[in-house]
Amino acid sequence: MKHISRFSHLGELSDKDYFRIALSVDCVIFGFEDGELKVLVIKCNIKEYKGKWSLLGDLVRPDEDLDSASYRILKERTGLDDVYLEQVHTFGKVNRHPAGRVITTTYFSLVNIKDYQLKLNDNELHWHPVNDIKEMAFDHFEILTTCLERLREIVEDHPVVFNLLPRKFSLRELQSLYEAILNIKLDRRNFRKKFFMMDWLIDLNEYEEDVPHRPGKLYKFNQAKFGKKAKKVS
Amino acid sequence: MKHISRFSHLGELSDKDYFRIALSVDCVIFGFEDGELKVLVIKCNIKEYKGKWSLLGDLVRPDEDLDSASYRILKERTGLDDVYLEQVHTFGKVNRHPAGRVITTTYFSLVNIKDYQLKLNDNELHWHPVNDIKEMAFDHFEILTTCLERLREIVEDHPVVFNLLPRKFSLRELQSLYEAILNIKLDRRNFRKKFFMMDWLIDLNEYEEDVPHRPGKLYKFNQAKFGKKAKKVS
DNA sequence: TTAATGATGTGTAAAAAGTACACAAACTTA
DNA sequence: TAAGTTTGTGTACTTTTTACACATCATTAA
Numbered sequence: 001m002k003h004i005s006r007f008s009h010l011g012e013l014s015d016k017d018y019f020r021i022a023l024s025v026d027c028v029i030f031g032f033e034d035g036e037l038k039v040l041v042i043k044c045n046i047k048e049y050k051g052k053w054s055l056l057g058d059l060v061r062p063d064e065d066l067d068s069a070s071y072r073i074l075k076e077r078t079g080l081d082d083v084y085l086e087q088v089h090t091f092g093k094v095n096r097h098p099a100g101r102v103i104t105t106t107y108f109s110l111v112n113i114k115d116y117q118l119k120l121n122d123n124e125l126h127w128h129p130v131n132d133i134k135e136m137a138f139d140h141f142e143i144l145t146t147c148l149e150r151l152r153e154i155v156e157d158h159p160v161v162f163n164l165l166p167r168k169f170s171l172r173e174l175q176s177l178y179e180a181i182l183n184i185k186l187d188r189r190n191f192r193k194k195f196f197m198m199d200w201l202i203d204l205n206e207y208e209e210d211v212p213h214r215p216g217k218l219y220k221f222n223q224a225k226f227g228k229k230a231k232k233v234s
Numbered sequence: 235m236k237h238i239s240r241f242s243h244l245g246e247l248s249d250k251d252y253f254r255i256a257l258s259v260d261c262v263i264f265g266f267e268d269g270e271l272k273v274l275v276i277k278c279n280i281k282e283y284k285g286k287w288s289l290l291g292d293l294v295r296p297d298e299d300l301d302s303a304s305y306r307i308l309k310e311r312t313g314l315d316d317v318y319l320e321q322v323h324t325f326g327k328v329n330r331h332p333a334g335r336v337i338t339t340t341y342f343s344l345v346n347i348k349d350y351q352l353k354l355n356d357n358e359l360h361w362h363p364v365n366d367i368k369e370m371a372f373d374h375f376e377i378l379t380t381c382l383e384r385l386r387e388i389v390e391d392h393p394v395v396f397n398l399l400p401r402k403f404s405l406r407e408l409q410s411l412y413e414a415i416l417n418i419k420l421d422r423r424n425f426r427k428k429f430f431m432m433d434w435l436i437d438l439n440e441y442e443e444d445v446p447h448r449p450g451k452l453y454k455f456n457q458a459k460f461g462k463k464a465k466k467v468s
Numbered sequence: 469t470t471a472a473t474g475a476t477g478t479g480t481a482a483a484a485a486g487t488a489c490a491c492a493a494a495c496t497t498a
Numbered sequence: 499t500a501a502g503t504t505t506g507t508g509t510a511c512t513t514t515t516t517a518c519a520c521a522t523c524a525t526t527a528a
Contacts, residue, residue: 404505405505405506406504422504422505422506423506423508426506426507427507427508445504446502446503447502447503447504447505448503448504448506449505450504450505450506451505
């Protein structure tokens with residue numbers, strides 16, 4: 001056993017003693033509603049963290065790719081399987097889970113809240129405003145923070161946030177989404193200029209309805225410009 | 235068991251059936267020598283990948299933090315324990331390891347090759363030019379590629395590459411390092427201007443010796459400007 | 469109906485950052 | 499001492515980013 005430990009890629013992994021770590025996947029699923037960035041959470045009911053929020057996760061199955069596990073969890077919880085999903089970080093402190101040694105790989109995803117209905121009876125599954133969350137079960141608050149930082153890095157260069165919006169949206173909605181994610185105010189004229197220059201938007205020649213002010217033009221995301229890359233950044 | 239699977243954070247992890255995945259750490263340790271970016275590799279001698287290069291890795295111990303495992307591997311192989319080390323990605327395809335289900339979390343590190351002596355008899359452990367490597371054992375070539383991409387992203391903004399250089403270095407050495415990492419040619423005047431503006435360098439008022447041309451000034455990295463952040467980007 | 473309100477839509481000027489580029493000086497080697 | 503190699507330096511041009519004001523359109527309240 002010792003020689004396997006020193007030169008990891010030599011030996012057979014037949015000794016059951018090596019399988020004493022469990023592996024899970026946790027998903028940080030972001031949504032956008034009422035001008036706020038939200039995250040999908042459930043009530044935790046293991047005794048150590050009774051009543052605290054936790055992320056959606058599950059153990060990885062022995063016959064399942066790591067990435068597949070994240071898609072499975074997303075699908076099980078939201079019904080969606082065709083969205084942007086990206087691995088962020090793996091958390092592996094010895095005592096992060098009270099039930100035993102569990103290392104978790106985290107993914108984040110962006111979905112349009114209105115695209116489906118939650119089964120709200122499941123463990124109080126619901127969308128919670130990211131900024132209202134100050135603590136969570138396990139190390140999930142750290143995980144959330146890490147994923148939010150990653151999201152902020154990514155939106156600067158990649159057209160991923162369109163997953164958070166309805167198919168048709170106004171420039172104000174788009175800007176308020178960026179402001180919610182980055183937690184800053186942006187200049188309206190420069191914001192518009194930038195997006196038109198990047199050619200990410202298609203003008204639908206339609207207008208907002210039922211807004212208590214002058215209606216803005218509606219746009220859709222220029223999918224053709226990115227092909228599959230709109231979903232996967234890496 | 236089923237209910238644990240659906241709501242991961244509910245149950246006890248007492249069922250041994252869950253511990254059927256092994257977890258390892260692989261380290262991509264970059265060095266710089268003779269104007270080339272190099273990576274520390276060993277000969278793989280499991281039968282499926284006989285003679286191919288592989289990265290340095292080991293199984294994570296049940297009582298060891300994930301990050302600690304990466305530091306341990308680096309220390310065991312290079313004797314260094316005070317260097318930049320960053321988690322990059324976790325690879326978890328079902329069949330990535332022929333000996334069984336092994337998920338691996340990868341880290342990269344940058345070390346100064348001249349700082350220590352390798353024990354070269356261990357499995358042909360040696361520094362290999364990154365650009366000469368076209369295939370490796372397991373999925374290690376993909377891992378190497380991913381880590382190299384991450385390194386390229388990081389050097390644009392963070393002063394990490396100084397770990398690859400001796401304490402005193404010339405601007406030419408620094409530039410040739412950036413050129414080796416990014417695999418592009420840079421303009422010498424703009425490169426110098428940029429580094430002086432960033433205030434990352436301290437002029438030592440010393441000059442190169444034993445060079446077959448006009449000696450350049452020597453500098454050291456302005457550590458004080460970054461504190462602990464020079465080691466950890468995140 | 470009219471006025472107040474609130475969001476839309478638009479362009480320009482200044483500042484900052486990035487890029488391209490050439491020549492004299494210092495040291496080594498032949 | 500001449501040829502070769504690398505150092506060290508500044509300026510003009512281009513691109514990107516930032517700051518900023520006013521008329522228009524629809525709704526709501528008077």
